[in-house]
Amino acid sequence: MIWVHLPRDLAQLMGLDGTEVEVAGAATVGELIDALDRRIPGIRHRLVESDGAIRPHVNIFVGECNARMDGGLALPLDGAGEVWILRAVSGGAAPP
Amino acid sequence: MEGWEILHLVQDRRTGVLYAAANSPFYGPSVRRSDDFGRTWDRGGTPPAYPEGDPEKVTRVWHITPGREGEPHRLYAGVEASGLFVSDDEAETWTEVASLRRHPTHDSWWPGNGGKCLHTIVLDPFDERCMFIACSTGGIYRSDDAGETWRPVNRGIRAEFMPEDQQFPEAGQCVHKVSASSVQRGRLYLQNHGGVYRSDDGGEHWQPIDAGLPANFGFPVVAHPRKPDTAYVIPLISAERRRFPNERLAVWRTDDAGGTWRELREGLAEPSYVGVMRDAFAADDADPAGLYFGTTSGSVYASFDEGESWMEVARDLPRIVSIEAARPA
Numbered sequence: 001m002i003w004v005h006l007p008r009d010l011a012q013l014m015g016l017d018g019t020e021v022e023v024a025g026a027a028t029v030g031e032l033i034d035a036l037d038r039r040i041p042g043i044r045h046r047l048v049e050s051d052g053a054i055r056p057h058v059n060i061f062v063g064e065c066n067a068r069m070d071g072g073l074a075l076p077l078d079g080a081g082e083v084w085i086l087r088a089v090s091g092g093a094a095p096p
Numbered sequence: 097m098e099g100w101e102i103l104h105l106v107q108d109r110r111t112g113v114l115y116a117a118a119n120s121p122f123y124g125p126s127v128r129r130s131d132d133f134g135r136t137w138d139r140g141g142t143p144p145a146y147p148e149g150d151p152e153k154v155t156r157v158w159h160i161t162p163g164r165e166g167e168p169h170r171l172y173a174g175v176e177a178s179g180l181f182v183s184d185d186e187a188e189t190w191t192e193v194a195s196l197r198r199h200p201t202h203d204s205w206w207p208g209n210g211g212k213c214l215h216t217i218v219l220d221p222f223d224e225r226c227m228f229i230a231c232s233t234g235g236i237y238r239s240d241d242a243g244e245t246w247r248p249v250n251r252g253i254r255a256e257f258m259p260e261d262q263q264f265p266e267a268g269q270c271v272h273k274v275s276a277s278s279v280q281r282g283r284l285y286l287q288n289h290g291g292v293y294r295s296d297d298g299g300e301h302w303q304p305i306d307a308g309l310p311a312n313f314g315f316p317v318v319a320h321p322r323k324p325d326t327a328y329v330i331p332l333i334s335a336e337r338r339r340f341p342n343e344r345l346a347v348w349r350t351d352d353a354g355g356t357w358r359e360l361r362e363g364l365a366e367p368s369y370v371g372v373m374r375d376a377f378a379a380d381d382a383d384p385a386g387l388y389f390g391t392t393s394g395s396v397y398a399s400f401d402e403g404e405s406w407m408e409v410a411r412d413l414p415r416i417v418s419i420e421a422a423r424p425a
Contacts, residue, residue, distance in 0.1 A: 007122070009099065010122075042140075049145075050150075051148050051149070051153065058122055
């Protein structure tokens with residue numbers, strides 16, 4: 001089981017009570033997001049662009065690895081017990 | 097929706113539902129709806145997106161136009177990078193009107209200061225199969241078959257940022273806004289990056305009508321809801337400065353289809369160093385017509401006598417990018 005920590009505003013947008021979601025059976029960040037989307041329909045669109053890239057101002061940390069810069073959706077979870085999804089400080093900038 | 101960039105907010109007159117072009121710098125573009133006049137908003141359906149492998153991405157939704165009376169669930173959305181989407185399920189899912197970006201002049205579209213955006217969608221009030229879109233840069237395009245095919249209708253509109261011998265291209269103009277008369281077939285008013293224009297034949301030909309204005313730059317243009325020869329613009333001093341000429345906040349009205357213009361500023365602040373954005377000026381359908389605009393400094397002004405006098409009805413809001421008239425549901 002993996003605990004996924006979501007940004008508070010994203011959790012609220014998706015209608016969740018808390019910010020932590022438990023997900024099972026994911027071996028990569030991509031599979032984790034697929035599993036999240038089954039639990040919380042629509043969350044994939046908020047995290048991933050149409051071409052499969054993680055949105056430019058979203059950081060997904062597996063341990064010390066930020067998936068957006070290190071493997072994208074293919075980054076393996078390697079048995080991690082938790083994953084942190086965070087808003088990047090760069091998000092105040094205009095969209096690229 | 098706090099923290100979301102709302103580029104356009106519009107009421108669907110058919111249902112009373114509000115739709116917002118809501119964009120998050122973190123979570124991307126969406127079209128969100130409110131069934132209770134803005135008290136609560138849904139989370140947005142599947143957002144407009146170009147197909148995987150497309151060289152462009154949808155980064156923001158700029159404009160939403162509800163469909164016609166006979167298309168009860170239809171909405172159109174204009175997006176950045178410039179493209180047009182249609183929804184037939186009240187914004188739950190979107191399909192690109194792909195014929196538009198397939199037009200051979202698509203290569204002439206470039207981002208302006210605001211981005212490469214499709215910001216204007218006009219459904220012809222007289223012909224159910226005719227519609228117009230405008231994008232910056234790119235210009236105005238017309239479809240006569242409900243979006244199946246498109247053609248640029250920019251003849252006579254100047255692209256002042258091009259070399260002298262190339263200033264009237266087929267496409268690539270920086271059109272800022274288009275407003276159609278709902279009472280005279282074929283009449284359109286257009287605010288260009290430089291220049292105000294009128295067409296009497298649905299965009300086939302354009303003539304400049306800015307001779308009596310203090311500046312030819314500006315963003316919004318509003319056709320009067322019942323008087324075909326009356327239109328309103330809000331000129332700004334230049335592309336660089338984007339504020340009012342002579343530090344005087346003013347709306348300008350023509351009552352003779354652009355032959356002459358009159359400055360309307362009773363009740364407006366002076367001096368003023370602000371501007372008005374392309375979707376921040378609207379008319380209602382009352383008689384006399386109500387007019388409403390918002391400034392980049394967060395003031396909202398209203399006129400209930402067709403522009404003769406104005407009152408500030410809100411102030412100290414954030415920068416205003418969208419004003420629409422709506423009725424509480």
